[in-house]
Amino acid sequence: MSGIISARAWGKVWAYRSTFLLGLLNTVETAIFAILLALVLGVIFGLMATSGKKILQVISRVYVEIMQNTPILLQLCFFYYALAFSGHSIGILPTGIVALGVYTGAYMAEVVRAGIEAVPKGQFEAAMSQGFTYVERMYYIILPQSIKIILPPMVNQIVNLIKNTSCLYIIGGADLISLTYSFVTGENTGGAYAPAYLVSGLLFFIICYPLSKTASVWEIHLKKRDQRVLFQRTEGTVTDNE
Amino acid sequence: MIRLENVCKNFGDLQVLKNVNLEVKEGEKLVIIGPSGSGKSTTVRCMNFLEEPTSGHVYIDGQKLTHANKTKIIRESISMVFQQFNLYPHMTVLKNLTIAPMKLHHKSKKEAEDLAYHYLDVVGLRDKAHVYPTTLSGGQQQRIAIARALCAQTKIILFDEPTSALDPETIQEVLDVMIKLAKENITMVVVTHEMGFARQVADRVVFMADGQIIEEGTPDHFFENPSNERVKQFLGKIIR
Numbered sequence: 237m238s239g240i241i242s243a244r245a246w247g248k249v250w251a252y253r254s255t256f257l258l259g260l261l262n263t264v265e266t267a268i269f270a271i272l273l274a275l276v277l278g279v280i281f282g283l284m285a286t287s288g289k290k291i292l293q294v295i296s297r298v299y300v301e302i303m304q305n306t307p308i309l310l311q312l313c314f315f316y317y318a319l320a321f322s323g324h325s326i327g328i329l330p331t332g333i334v335a336l337g338v339y340t341g342a343y344m345a346e347v348v349r350a351g352i353e354a355v356p357k358g359q360f361e362a363a364m365s366q367g368f369t370y371v372e373r374m375y376y377i378i379l380p381q382s383i384k385i386i387l388p389p390m391v392n393q394i395v396n397l398i399k400n401t402s403c404l405y406i407i408g409g410a411d412l413i414s415l416t417y418s419f420v421t422g423e424n425t426g427g428a429y430a431p432a433y434l435v436s437g438l439l440f441f442i443i444c445y446p447l448s449k450t451a452s453v454w455e456i457h458l459k460k461r462d463q464r465v466l467f468q469r470t471e472g473t474v475t476d477n478e
Numbered sequence: 479m480i481r482l483e484n485v486c487k488n489f490g491d492l493q494v495l496k497n498v499n500l501e502v503k504e505g506e507k508l509v510i511i512g513p514s515g516s517g518k519s520t521t522v523r524c525m526n527f528l529e530e531p532t533s534g535h536v537y538i539d540g541q542k543l544t545h546a547n548k549t550k551i552i553r554e555s556i557s558m559v560f561q562q563f564n565l566y567p568h569m570t571v572l573k574n575l576t577i578a579p580m581k582l583h584h585k586s587k588k589e590a591e592d593l594a595y596h597y598l599d600v601v602g603l604r605d606k607a608h609v610y611p612t613t614l615s616g617g618q619q620q621r622i623a624i625a626r627a628l629c630a631q632t633k634i635i636l637f638d639e640p641t642s643a644l645d646p647e648t649i650q651e652v653l654d655v656m657i658k659l660a661k662e663n664i665t666m667v668v669v670t671h672e673m674g675f676a677r678q679v680a681d682r683v684v685f686m687a688d689g690q691i692i693e694e695g696t697p698d699h700f701f702e703n704p705s706n707e708r709v710k711q712f713l714g715k716i717i718r
Contacts, residue, residue, distance in 0.1 A: 361528055362564035366578045366630065367553025376577060380568050 245428035249435055252425055256432075259415035260439050263401045266332050266411060270401075271394055273337025278344020278390075283374070285349040296345060303342030308403050311335055316407045332404040332411070340397045347389045351382035384458060391451035395444045412436055479504040479634060479665045480525055485534035487520055487689075494520045496689040497534070504633065505663045509676040509697075512686035513712060518669045521686065522636045525667065526556045538634070553582050557627035561639040563619040565611035571598075571622050572607040575629045583630070590629075597625040601655050617648025621655055628659075635659070637668040673716060677701055685709050 249256070284296040303311070312335045319325050326334075355378050363373040402413035416436040420429050480502040487495040495517045502508050510518045523529040524536055527548040536543040538551050566574050575594035579585040585593070598604040601621040611619055620640055627635050640656070641649045653675050660666060660679040670676065676683055676697060683700040685693045685708075693706045704710050 356562075356564075358560060358562050358564035359566065362558075362560065362566070364528060365526055365552065365556070365558035365560075365636075366626075367549050367582055368578070369549050372581065376581060377566055381566075 242428075242431075245431045248425060248428045249419075249431045252419060255415050255419055255425075256412070256435055256439065259410065259412035259436070262329065262410045262415075263398070263412040264443070266329055266336065266401050266404065266409075267394075267398045269333040270336035270340065270397055273333065274340035274344050274393070274397060275390075277338065277341025278348050281341065281345035282348025282352065285345060286352045296349075300342045300345055303339050304346075308335070308339050308400055309406055311339055312403055312407060328404065328407055328409050331407065332401065332409055336397055336400055336403075339400070340393055343393045343396070344390060347386055347393060348382075350389075351386035352378060354385045355381045388451045388455040388458065391447055391454070395447050395451075398444055398447075399440065412439060479506070479539060480667070481537040482521070482524065483535045483537065485521075485524055485531045485536065487517075487524060487529055488532045494689050495524070495531070498524075498689075498691060500684065500691065502665060502667060504665055507660050507666045507679050507681045508668070508684060509680040509682075510667065510669045510684045510686060511671065511673070511676060511712075512692075516686040517689040518686050519638050520689075522558075522638050522667055522669055525634075525636055526552050526558055528558075553630075555632050556634045556636065557630045557632045558636045558638065559620070559623050559627050559640050561642050563611070563616070563623045563643075565619055565623055565626070567610065567612055570608050570610055571603070571614075574611065574622065575626050578626075579629050593629050593631075594625070597628040598622075600628065600658070601625045615648055616644045617651045620644065620648075620652045624652070624655055624659070634665045634667070637666065637670070639669050639671070641670065641672055671716065673701070673713075685712070687712075 281296045281299055284292040285300075287293065312332070315335045316328075316331045319331065325331075359377055359381065360373065363377040368377065401409075401411045404411045405414040405417060408414065413436065416432050419425050420427065420432045480500075482498050482500040485495055485498040486493065498517070498521055500521070510521060512518050520529055524531050525538075527536070527543055527545070530545065538555055541547070541551060543551055565571075566577070569577065572591065572594055575597065576587070576590035579590040579593055580587060595604060595607065598607060601624055603618060603621055603625070606614060606618065606622070611622060614622065624640075637656070641652050644652060649672070653672060656666075656668070656675065657679055666679075668675075668680075680697045682694060683697050684691055685700070685704075685706070687708055693700070693704060693709050695704075700709075701713065704713060
């Protein structure tokens, strides 16, 4: 058992640095494709949730609730083994991409829905009263206003997705966590637990921290701006709605 | 120009409009008044299908308005001015005015901007072309909203309580613009509590209560000797 200060253990990690880099590469690659899938699903189901069409709203709701209320590990295993046993295995990385994308897509859908719902009803009505179609309305009027509300939580979901690539371990993936685990338990390489997990954690941190930081700075900036707008608007908007 | 035929509108169990029949002629200035909750706003909102009637029909220029053709008909024939202005906050005033003409009416940028400046002159706010709407006062925002409606060059403009959200001192600047518009051949339907305005510009006044049209007539008939007791009561309270 090599401790955190063992030069031998650190030397071993250094010697096998390409393993960690390969893991990082696989994690990033999985994450990028999964993010793209999650974004597409998030926009589609987010729009469905705000469409006002009952059937579309129900479909979106069911998808979101199922994904958010079952563990990602279970979804991953279910998907992987269901495909494997029906003879349609698509490989571990693609499975990971699809499972993570579909899982995170549910959270993205909620983010998109909240962003659209934050735009005042009057904006939809003004656009409708000018004769914009649904797509034009969303594209020119609504989404440009919700994008600022959507982006910070969306980045947080992207960070979660990157961390969740560690779940690929359960189906024998080649992501950073899985390779780190193989490394510390391997016959020739085993033992360097502390240094290996520190390096692995550092690699995750280097990728995730700048993203989370961007999101939180963004959010603070947004709140300040909203306060300014609110201040400007306190004059002359007493409502007497019928 | 606009015809409502047996229009009913329910919100859940609440019956907001009960068999409203109304015809507005081309170029007519129709003012709808009545107590809060009487269905005035819902009536104008049915005219451009912001509310689709539960039953009954709406005809624009003889054409029956349906869910399928509403976007096209609205685009060509109807504009609206809202109580809360509803300008697009992420666009400058000029962009607010040019977006629909450019994207929906296929005008070039130059044509759309010329049009926008022309109507900014009409509402007296040419110097505000490049600012964002939230920096303007309520009265100025509403004048911009009127200019936006004019840029669509539709024959009909609906006004849903255009001065109800304004400070008392900015109400008149908006009314002045509307009085100016009333001299053009635009069909105007105005929901308002401004009796002075109704008197001055209306060709016809419609009084609504409890989701029905109780009385209609010329402003003179209406304000001088209304026959309906409910109207008398209302006018007695509102005219000082």
